[in-house]
Amino acid sequence: MPLETEATAEIRALVADLRPDDADMLEALHRVQHRYGYVSQEAMYVIADQLRVTPAHVYGVTTYYSDFRTTPPPEVTVAWCGGPACRLKNGAGIRDAMQAVLGIELGEDTADGRVGLVAGQCNGSCEQAPQVWVGERVVGRLTAARAVTLARALRDGADPASV
Amino acid sequence: MSDAYDALRERADAAWAAWQHPERPRIDIAIETSSLAGGAGDTLRALEAEIGRRGAAVDVGRVHGYGLQWLQPLADITWPDGTRVLYGPVTAEDVGLLVDEATGLVGAAANLAVGTLSGRRTGIPPIADHPFLAAETMGRRLLARIGHTDPESLDHYIATGGYFALDRMLSRHQDPASVRQLMIDANLTGRGGAWFPAGMKWNFLAGAAVEERYLICNADEGDPGGWVNRVLLEGDPHLIVEGMLTAAFATGARHGFFYIRNEYPLAVQRVRQAIADATAAGLLGDNILGSGFSCTLEVIRGAGAYVCGEETGLISSVQDGRGMPRVKPPFPAAAGVFMKPSNVNNVETYANVPLILRNGAEWFRQAANPAGTDIGTKIFSFSGDIARVGFMEVPFGVPLAKIIEVCGGMVGGGKLKAIQAGGPLAGYLPGSLLGELSLERAPFSKHSALMGGGGIVFIGEGSCSVDLNVMFSEFLEEESCGRCTTCHHGNQRMHEVFSRVAAGGGRNEDRHNLELVGSSLAYSNCVHGQASPTIMRNTLRLFEREYEAHVAEHRCDALRCAGMTRFRVADQSDPNLPAARDICPTGAIKGEPGAFEVDDSLCIRCGACTDLAPRGLVREAAPLGTAVPEQRVPKPPGVPAAAGRVPLSFQTTVIARPEGGMGGPPPFRR
Ligand SMILES: Cc1cc2nc3c(=O)[nH]c(=O)nc-3n(C[C@H](O)[C@H](O)[C@H](O)COP(=O)(O)O)c2cc1C
Ligand code: SF4
Ligand code: SF4
Ligand code: FES
Numbered sequence: 001m002p003l004e005t006e007a008t009a010e011i012r013a014l015v016a017d018l019r020p021d022d023a024d025m026l027e028a029l030h031r032v033q034h035r036y037g038y039v040s041q042e043a044m045y046v047i048a049d050q051l052r053v054t055p056a057h058v059y060g061v062t063t064y065y066s067d068f069r070t071t072p073p074p075e076v077t078v079a080w081c082g083g084p085a086c087r088l089k090n091g092a093g094i095r096d097a098m099q100a101v102l103g104i105e106l107g108e109d110t111a112d113g114r115v116g117l118v119a120g121q122c123n124g125s126c127e128q129a130p131q132v133w134v135g136e137r138v139v140g141r142l143t144a145a146r147a148v149t150l151a152r153a154l155r156d157g158a159d160p161a162s163v
Numbered sequence: 164m165s166d167a168y169d170a171l172r173e174r175a176d177a178a179w180a181a182w183q184h185p186e187r188p189r190i191d192i193a194i195e196t197s198s199l200a201g202g203a204g205d206t207l208r209a210l211e212a213e214i215g216r217r218g219a220a221v222d223v224g225r226v227h228g229y230g231l232q233w234l235q236p237l238a239d240i241t242w243p244d245g246t247r248v249l250y251g252p253v254t255a256e257d258v259g260l261l262v263d264e265a266t267g268l269v270g271a272a273a274n275l276a277v278g279t280l281s282g283r284r285t286g287i288p289p290i291a292d293h294p295f296l297a298a299e300t301m302g303r304r305l306l307a308r309i310g311h312t313d314p315e316s317l318d319h320y321i322a323t324g325g326y327f328a329l330d331r332m333l334s335r336h337q338d339p340a341s342v343r344q345l346m347i348d349a350n351l352t353g354r355g356g357a358w359f360p361a362g363m364k365w366n367f368l369a370g371a372a373v374e375e376r377y378l379i380c381n382a383d384e385g386d387p388g389g390w391v392n393r394v395l396l397e398g399d400p401h402l403i404v405e406g407m408l409t410a411a412f413a414t415g416a417r418h419g420f421f422y423i424r425n426e427y428p429l430a431v432q433r434v435r436q437a438i439a440d441a442t443a444a445g446l447l448g449d450n451i452l453g454s455g456f457s458c459t460l461e462v463i464r465g466a467g468a469y470v471c472g473e474e475t476g477l478i479s480s481v482q483d484g485r486g487m488p489r490v491k492p493p494f495p496a497a498a499g500v501f502m503k504p505s506n507v508n509n510v511e512t513y514a515n516v517p518l519i520l521r522n523g524a525e526w527f528r529q530a531a532n533p534a535g536t537d538i539g540t541k542i543f544s545f546s547g548d549i550a551r552v553g554f555m556e557v558p559f560g561v562p563l564a565k566i567i568e569v570c571g572g573m574v575g576g577g578k579l580k581a582i583q584a585g586g587p588l589a590g591y592l593p594g595s596l597l598g599e600l601s602l603e604r605a606p607f608s609k610h611s612a613l614m615g616g617g618g619i620v621f622i623g624e625g626s627c628s629v630d631l632n633v634m635f636s637e638f639l640e641e642e643s644c645g646r647c648t649t650c651h652h653g654n655q656r657m658h659e660v661f662s663r664v665a666a667g668g669g670r671n672e673d674r675h676n677l678e679l680v681g682s683s684l685a686y687s688n689c690v691h692g693q694a695s696p697t698i699m700r701n702t703l704r705l706f707e708r709e710y711e712a713h714v715a716e717h718r719c720d721a722l723r724c725a726g727m728t729r730f731r732v733a734d735q736s737d738p739n740l741p742a743a744r745d746i747c748p749t750g751a752i753k754g755e756p757g758a759f760e761v762d763d764s765l766c767i768r769c770g771a772c773t774d775l776a777p778r779g780l781v782r783e784a785a786p787l788g789t790a791v792p793e794q795r796v797p798k799p800p801g802v803p804a805a806a807g808r809v810p811l812s813f814q815t816t817v818i819a820r821p822e823g824g825m826g827g828p829p830p831f832r833r
């Protein structure tokens with residue numbers, strides 16, 4: 001365990017009530033990601049220490065799940081719904097259009113750290129298909145043209161709440 | 164009845180009476196995942212502001228949407244006389260009408276009325292008469308509270324009969340074995356897709372040699388297009404808590420886990436709230452309702468891994484690890500969470516338990532398919548190219564043709580091309596089988612498919628089976644845990660092949676290779692790998708001509724596959740062409756008014772241009788030799804193209820007739 005710093009002390013406080021062998025790993029990772037936006041190497045060490053497992057184990061778990069990040073998040077994340085109802089309504093075209101505008105693929109962030117694109121999972125609001133999530137907010141009944149406009153606006157610094 | 168329960172019931176009855184007959188009108192907004200996606204948050208804020216601005220004598224409440232999701236955001240008004248009317252879609256702009264209607268301007272919101280939930284209103288039919296609900300012939304059992312109660316209210320749950328059966332069971336000191344037997348008599352089978360008798364699974368757990376044992380509620384609901392469990396978790400969380408408690412009593416478990424997928428944050432919040440409220444009321448924790456029975460529950464939030472829905476993957480995930488499915492045996496009943504005996508059931512399985520405990524096995528069995536093989540009612544969610552997207556609860560055996568009818572038919576009156584039930588492992592059947600299919604297991608398995616957990620997607624003519632296989636195989640590849648070479652490589656191969664076929668590079672031997680991949684997938688550890696080839700096989704067998712057209716004739720009749728289609732300016736007089744040029748994300752539309760052209764080598768076939776200029780541009784079959792872009796994601800200058808994730812398909816530059824073509828050498832002789 002590396003030396004305790006102010007940062008690690010803060011993380012330690014965040015997970016202080018979690019116990020080894022008590023089904024707490026996902027909770028620890030969620031808390032850290034909620035607080036910092038990602039799970040840093042430091043945090044992995046603290047969690048490992050707290051739950052009495054190896055840092056390698058924590059790293060393995062963190063990277064196994066698609067919802068945990070190991071790098072700081074972009075300013076705004078666009079999650080593209082990869083589900084069937086969206087696919088029927090040109091979901092693939094919407095993905096391709098956004099990727100082309102942003103110059104990145106699903107799972108990547110723009111070089112300036114402004115916008116990230118990720119694959120999202122259908123959550124059963126399929127009446128909105130085809131849709132994306134901008135942050136937490138659903139932008140539904142999209143067309144590829146609207147997706148282009150949306151991606152351009154985000155790329156150019158628009159307020160995510162306004163697109 | 165225990166005194167503790169009587170006291171709870173008394174308080175609950177008072178709260179419920181006030182909810183049903185409020186002193187002043189109340190407007191309830193549906194607050195759940197689907198309504199929020201439709202803007203219910205804005206509606207709620209606008210409503211509160213409007214009431215404040217007017218100083219109107221109206222209260223605001225919260226419900227779960229009734230199931231008619233295409234009408235979200237849904238809302239209802241309850242008047243002091245007990246009349247209750249459902250409205251939708253109620254956007255932020257419409258809230259004034261609702262406040263008018265609530266405060267006595269009768270008819271103000273008449274255009275938004277969907278049906279009456281209770282009482283009568285001239286001109287508004289009872290909700291049960293809504294055409295969407297015509298297949299709910301047994302009424303709503305599991306969904307009885309949905310759209311009526313506040314899902315966050317313990318009082319509403321209790322006043323509508325909740326925890327009654329639990330209290331009766333505990334206060335009569337019922338024999339746990341008789342509770343398990345009751346589930347067997349009722350023929351309650353697992354709703355997670357495998358249909359194993361719940362009571363038998365409980366017997367395994369009850370017979371375990373070790374005292375310490377666990378219950379798990381599988382709320383991972385990963386199948387895209389299925390949201391049956393979400394409705395119960397968000398709409399009636401105490402029902403599942405009561406089901407879990409009953410199962411705990413019947414099996415000797417003293418602790419239970421809800422494993423809820425990360426995509427359902429509201430479900431996590433509501434179940435946690437339900438657990439806290441039940442604990443505070445003495446319905447959970449030590450010495451429940453003074454009976455001496457103790458049980459605790461906790462929620463674990465998943466993190467985006469489909470195979471964590473597989474029961475042993477889920478167990479690994481709960482146990483602080485990567486959610487990789489384990490080798491069975493040992494089965495969970497022998498060695499589950501922390502290697503202790505455990506029982507995993509689906510949300511809907513647990514939800515049926517309090518109903519059976521209360522109403523008996525006979526009552527439960529009254530709902531069944533005509534053959535009597537599938538017992539009970541089942542919630543289904545319907546989506547795709549249908550006019551009405553939503554969920555409902557039906558007895559097994561309802562013909563799918565009836566379902567399409569109640570769902571308002573295919574959008575735009577189009578034809579049904581295919582039915583995709585039960586998620587990416589379950590199957591893909593042609594619309595021509597519609598007359599044979601009904602919501603029960605047998606007709607699906609007859610065609611080598613499965614009905615699955617309740618998600619049904621209706622697919623119209625505009626979609627392409629090869630393109631859908633690209634989507635499903637990508638999902639299966641992405642979600643493989645990586646333990647078995649057959650599964651992680653097999654699905655990778657399947658995805659590659661379908662991507663290549665869609666890009667116009669299909670080969671004669673692909674079909675054989677897909678079959679080969681399918682047979683090796685059978686040697687995978689868990690059902691994820693084993694069932695991965697189902698949709699592919701259904702496609703090759705039941706959509707053979709469509710598949711072959713892609714490979715042999717280089718033709719995608721649905722005009723979906725990027726490698727076989729192109730965009731062309733068809734009408735230079737369309738005034739929207741400049742807008743189309745400007746929207747094009749790759750600058751593929753070149754030239755000036757009167758002489759626009761699409762550069763095939765830049766065009767990624769995204770369709771943004773035809774969205775704006777549907778007359779000026781067409782998507783059409785691409786003649787052989789048409790260029791497609793080198794990469795799907797054009798990089799701005801200076802940024803190197805990301806390697807690795809670019810599907811093989813898009814590295815093809817020119818569409819060439821696949822080697823061998825139609826009359827080429829048969830596979831495997833080369
Ligand atoms: C890849 C995969 C994903 C699964 N996902 C779920 C799921 O999301 N929910 C569920 O209840 N069962 C799921 N199952 C089935 C479970 O393994 C298990 O059979 C089920 O939870 C048992 O509950 P039941 O008997 O009440 O149906 C999945 C199975 C596989 C192979
Ligand atoms: S079949 Fe696939 S998902 Fe299942 S254990 Fe093997 S690799 Fe993992
Ligand atoms: S399909 Fe997309 S990339 Fe092709 S011309 Fe139209 S807008 Fe441009
Ligand atoms: S398929 Fe996109 S929301 Fe369901």
